[in-house]
Amino acid sequence: MKFSTWLKFHTPLIVFFQFDGFGGSAGTAIKFNYNNKEIVSAGYSVFIGHFYTEYSIYQNRNYKKVQKANNHLYTGLRYINTTIGAELSRKEIKFEINPKKLELLFGINANYIFKKWKFNLKTDIGGFTSKSNVFSYKIQLLAYYTLGKSTAVRFGWTDLDLKHDDIFQNNRLIIHTHLSEPNLGIAFDF
16 A cells, blocks of 8 residues: 555544744853952843644554554744843943844654653754754653643653854854753643
8 A cells, every 4th residue: 555545545634733932041150259259241041932833644543542643744933032142340341132033844743642641752853944054953752641631740851952043233143052951841731
């Protein structure tokens, strides 16, 4: 059986729309050792938003064993808003830049559900709208444990690599951000 025939007759057309966002910030300071006076302070913050649509390519349900699996291909946009600032002696020199980037992304979202557990692997690559041919990626592995009808505890790991190489205020600006961190939270399903 050809894959396209199987796909046509065995995979329903299911389309999802989703928006999510997250962000964070970091700051540092360099101080004189002699009198503990701060001479340079710097800060970095980033907000990342995703808007994407998914198309189901595979579904398998076994209600006797209370398990199911589904895989989706998705495409969408990733919006990145970065703020970088620094101050020298809080008075003399101060600068702040705020480059923004919108990039096209493609990915796969795989789910496996067994009784009260749900395991999710989501991975994508983006950056196809940039002239400088720099790409970003996200890999996310999550586990959910269902507490109630619409509530679950979520934990896992996210690895996100963002690259920015563009002209900003008539100068070339290169920013490489790599975020790799554990996730813990509560998920609500409506």
